[in-house]
Amino acid sequence: MSQWLAHVIERAAAVDDWLSPVRAEALAKLKEQSWPGRRTEAWRYTSLHAVENLSLPTESNAQAEAPAIKGLDAIDLVFVDGRLTSDLAALNLPEGLTIRSLTDKSDIAEQVFTQVKPSHHLFGLVNDVLATQGIVIEVAANATIERPIRVVNFATDNVESHTRVLVSLGDNAKATVIEHGSGTGHSLNTAFAEYDIADNARLEHYRFALHQGEAIHVGGSHFKLANKSRLNSTLIGYGSQLTRLDVDIIHAGEHAHAKFNNAYLLAPKEHFDLHSTIEHAMPNGTTEENARGIIGDKAKAVFNGRIHIHRDAQKTLAELNNRNLLLSRGAQINTKPELEIYADDVQCAHGATVAEIDEEALYYLLTRGIDKQKALVMLNFGFVQEMVFDMPNEALAEWLQPILKQRFEDMMERS
Amino acid sequence: MLTIKDLHARVEEKTIIKGLNLEIKPGEVHAIMGPNGAGKSTLGYVLSGRDGYEVEQGEVNFNGANLLDMEVEERAQAGLFLAFQYPVEIPGVSNMEFMKESVNAMRKARGEDELSSAEFLKMAKEACKQVNLPLDFLKRGVNEGFSGGEKKRNEIMQLIMLKPKLAILDESDSGLDVDALQVVANGVNSQRDGERSFIVVTHYQRLLDFIEPDYVHILAQGKIVKSGGPELAKEVEASGYAWLGQADEGEKA
Numbered sequence: 064m065s066q067w068l069a070h071v072i073e074r075a076a077a078v079d080d081w082l083s084p085v086r087a088e089a090l091a092k093l094k095e096q097s098w099p100g101r102r103t104e105a106w107r108y109t110s111l112h113a114v115e116n117l118s119l120p121t122e123s124n125a126q127a128e129a130p131a132i133k134g135l136d137a138i139d140l141v142f143v144d145g146r147l148t149s150d151l152a153a154l155n156l157p158e159g160l161t162i163r164s165l166t167d168k169s170d171i172a173e174q175v176f177t178q179v180k181p182s183h184h185l186f187g188l189v190n191d192v193l194a195t196q197g198i199v200i201e202v203a204a205n206a207t208i209e210r211p212i213r214v215v216n217f218a219t220d221n222v223e224s225h226t227r228v229l230v231s232l233g234d235n236a237k238a239t240v241i242e243h244g245s246g247t248g249h250s251l252n253t254a255f256a257e258y259d260i261a262d263n264a265r266l267e268h269y270r271f272a273l274h275q276g277e278a279i280h281v282g283g284s285h286f287k288l289a290n291k292s293r294l295n296s297t298l299i300g301y302g303s304q305l306t307r308l309d310v311d312i313i314h315a316g317e318h319a320h321a322k323f324n325n326a327y328l329l330a331p332k333e334h335f336d337l338h339s340t341i342e343h344a345m346p347n348g349t350t351e352e353n354a355r356g357i358i359g360d361k362a363k364a365v366f367n368g369r370i371h372i373h374r375d376a377q378k379t380l381a382e383l384n385n386r387n388l389l390l391s392r393g394a395q396i397n398t399k400p401e402l403e404i405y406a407d408d409v410q411c412a413h414g415a416t417v418a419e420i421d422e423e424a425l426y427y428l429l430t431r432g433i434d435k436q437k438a439l440v441m442l443n444f445g446f447v448q449e450m451v452f453d454m455p456n457e458a459l460a461e462w463l464q465p466i467l468k469q470r471f472e473d474m475m476e477r478s
Numbered sequence: 479m480l481t482i483k484d485l486h487a488r489v490e491e492k493t494i495i496k497g498l499n500l501e502i503k504p505g506e507v508h509a510i511m512g513p514n515g516a517g518k519s520t521l522g523y524v525l526s527g528r529d530g531y532e533v534e535q536g537e538v539n540f541n542g543a544n545l546l547d548m549e550v551e552e553r554a555q556a557g558l559f560l561a562f563q564y565p566v567e568i569p570g571v572s573n574m575e576f577m578k579e580s581v582n583a584m585r586k587a588r589g590e591d592e593l594s595s596a597e598f599l600k601m602a603k604e605a606c607k608q609v610n611l612p613l614d615f616l617k618r619g620v621n622e623g624f625s626g627g628e629k630k631r632n633e634i635m636q637l638i639m640l641k642p643k644l645a646i647l648d649e650s651d652s653g654l655d656v657d658a659l660q661v662v663a664n665g666v667n668s669q670r671d672g673e674r675s676f677i678v679v680t681h682y683q684r685l686l687d688f689i690e691p692d693y694v695h696i697l698a699q700g701k702i703v704k705s706g707g708p709e710l711a712k713e714v715e716a717s718g719y720a721w722l723g724q725a726d727e728g729e730k731a
Contacts, residue, residue: 422529424568427620430526431580431636432554432587441579445570445619452570452619 065098065115068189074121075192081168085177089191096185105183108365108397109336113279113305117223119251121145125219130243134458137213137241138162140198144217145224145252147196159206159236165197165227172199175229179257180285181340184309187283190225190255197227200240204233204261211239211267211456214256218278220248228256232264232292239267239456242284246303247276254282260292262316267455268296271463274303275330283309288348290316297454298325299463301470302333302362310339314348314376323352326450328470329362329394331477336365341383343376343409354385355447357471358394360478369401370411377408385415388443390478418446444471479504479644479675480545485536486700487524493534494520496700502644505672509686509711510679512697513719518679519563521697522648526560527553541643555587557643561633561650568620573632576620577602577639584640601639609635609665626653634665645669646677651685663688683715698722 075090098115099106123144138156141149151162163169165176180187202208214228230240242256252274260266266286274280280303286294300306312321327335341350350370358364368383387396398415420442428438444467451467454460480502487495494517502508512518524531525538527550538545545553568576581601582592593601606613609631621629630650637645650662666676666689678689686694686708694710695702696719703722704710 421566421568423566424571426528426550427562427566427568428571428576428580429550430554430560431576431640432551432583433576433579434551434583435549437579437583438551441571441575442568445568447570448572449570449619452572 065111067114067117068098070118071189071193078192078195080166080195082172082176086192089177089182089188092182093188093192096188099185105338108363109305109307109334114251117251119221119223119249121223123219123222125217127217127219129213129215132458132462135211135213135462137211139213139215141215142196142217142226144219144222144250145196145226147198157208157210159203160208160212161201161203163199163201165199165229166195169199171201171231172229175231175257175259179259179287179313180255180283181311184283186253186281186307187255187309190227190253194225194227194253194255196225197229200228200230202232202236202238205235206233207237208239211241213241213243216242216244216252216254218244218246218248218250218252218274218280220250223251225253228254230256230258232258232260232266234261234263236261236264240269241459242270244271244280244282245273246278246280247274249277251279252282254280256284258284258286260286260288260294262290263292264289265293266295268294269454269456269459270296270298270308272298272300272306272308274306275301276303278303279305281305281307283311285311286321287313287315288319288321291318292316293319294321294323295455296321296323297450298323298337299450299467300325300327300335300337302327302329302335302364305334307336308338310337311342312340312350313342314345314350317345318347320348321350323350324450324453325353326355326447327357327364328447328467328474329356329358329364330470330474331360331362333359333362338367338369340369340371341381343370343372343379343381346375346377346379348376349380350382352383353450354383355450356387356396357443357447357474358387358389358396359474360391361393363395364397366396366398366415367401368399368413368415370403370413372404372406372409372411374405376406379406379409379411381409382412383414386418386446387416388418388446390474394478440472440475444468447471479506479541481537481539483537485524485538486534487520488532488534489520489530494700495524498536498701500695500702502675502677504675505670506693507670507676507678507689507691509691509694510677510697511681511683511694511711511714513722514681516697517700518697519648522560522646522679525553525558525646526550551583555584559637559640559642559645561637561645561647563649563652565621565629565633567622567624569622571620572617573620574602574616577636580636581639605635605638608638608668610661611635627655627658630654630662631658631665634662637669638665642674644675644677646679648679649681650678651680651682659685660688683711686711696722
């Protein structure tokens with residue numbers, strides 16, 4: 064048993080708010096969980112040694128401003144070390160959009176909290192019992208919210224924090240939500256988000272997990288898709304001391320479409336672990352997932368991509384592709400595709416590779432006078448940059464591209 | 479500019495170029511015509527230095543240097559440009575960053591200062607306009623999702639921006655309608671300045687109505703079997719390649 068988890072369970076008993084009955088159920092499940100070791104499948108390649116006996120203060124007085132992104136014009140909601148620092152009453156919200164604190168009782172929060180996220184995620188349960196601070200975003204039926212909604216989540220130094228995001232999109236609603244997390248100090252942050260997407264609704268989603276250095280970040284984004292709804296999600300991750308993300312996309316209605324692009328760039332010695340699970344429970348759904356990783360010297364990436372097609376999910380079309388580029392012999396990737404298909408009339412493709420340079424593309428760049436070394440850098444980075452170009456929001460793509468390029472160039476130098 | 483003497487080259491185990499001779503002086507436009515399988519595209523690849531295209535014998539002199547001793551990028555930096563018949567798509571690299579790297583690599587090789595972002599953008603916008611490509615194409619991946627015609631125009635745009643000494647156009651007309659053909663031809667003609675030389679490789683005479691060559695060569699079975707003036711292209715147009723004693727298989731996809 065980990066001292067940290069024992070302490071979590073102790074602290075959970077003291078949490079008392081309107082969600083207490085639901086938290087109590089989560090706590091009961093948490094108590095049944097054993098501390099993951101090497102034989103625990105979901106944690107096979109990621110050691111929790113750094114968390115096991117961790118003891119950090121649970122409060123800070125730190126202040127921070129949301130990083131400006133040119134041309135984004137987002138509705139910003141800021142958490143610093145788990146504290147919501149934005150004044151919700153001061154927000155000038157468009158019609159059809161309601162934003163509440165999780166501390167305020169609401170039907171929407173009740174409908175979404177713990178209802179989308181599967182209960183087997185250990186840190187998800189920790190978040191269930193300890194995340195008293197959170198944000199509840201409700202987009203009314205038929206509303207189209209043009210301005211992106213950005214939830215900024217800072218972890219500073221020497222602090223443990225837990226934040227929660229709940230999002231409900233009504234029928235035919237349309238919105239963009241950005242989960243923007245970062246932190247460099249010695250901290251532990253869990254950040255889980257649940258998205259309940261109703262019939263014909265469209266969600267454009269981004270998760271930036273830009274934690275570095277000593278930060279420990281464990282979180283998840285979980286989506287439930289109703290009939291004919293559409294999800295376009297992009298996840299960009301660094302490694303940090305330990306970053307672990309779980310993404311679940313659940314096709315709970317028919318004819319839903321999910322696109323999930325993700326890219327991870329690991330500087331030397333960083334650790335990044337992404338587990339994605341696509342559940343096709345209903346017929347005629349489509350999923351397209353592209354995962355791309357560039358891994359620096361002595362860094363370790365874990366990618367586990369599971370597609371589960373239930374018996375009733377006929378005519379499902381699901382594709383998952385994972386490509387990785389190792390920058391040195393000391394870089395490591397553990398990639399595991401998992402396909403479970405119980406329906407007989409489906410199309411499913413799944414692949415994981417360690418990338419090689421496209422010789423024809425290299426030749427093309429060389430015939431344009433570009434030096435071989437530079438051409439290789441362009442092609443290697445291009446492999447991840449493709450995910451950035453594919454982001455529908457141009458302001459985000461233009462902000463992110465130079466940041467990732469700089470990180471990549473630093474990685475090349477150090478590998 | 480370029481002197482090719484008794485060139486023999488093979489791809490894998492198959493010898494494609496079998497004793498080719500060609501002399502190109504500054505400012506000249508040479509058309510190379512011939513049936514499919516004659517070695518037209520192979521010539522461009524061999525001159526550009528593509529991997530897998532091996533020279534068995536012969537010499538190629540490019541402005542006083544032994545071209546065959548140079549790396550692919552060195553040949554480009556020395557002023558050799560190849561406009562591809564089927565340009566490759568590179569989704570993760572934007573046209574903008576690609577062209578900026580390329581233009582600056584050429585400028586560096588010529589001893590000129592690198593362009594600033596603003597200077598480059600101005601030049602790129604003008605070139606875009608000249609070949610009738612929308613500006614937002616600069617932000618897109620290299621050739622990504624471009625139609626055949628857009629890819630060809632992108633090649634010509636690169637020709638305009640890179641200012642090579644010798645440009646080889648490999649079937650720059652294939653798959654183009656008359657309007658697109660005119661855009662490509664106008665782009666090429668705008669670069670004829672009495673110094674820059676061109677090798678225009680084509681299956682059909684039609685492109686040569688728009689880009690008038692000084693010389694026309696017929697390439698068949700790996701060597702030049704006939705040379706002449708523009709009138710030779712017209713003969714080919716009238717009689718095809720049947721007189722070479724082999725069937726013309728027609729345009730392949």
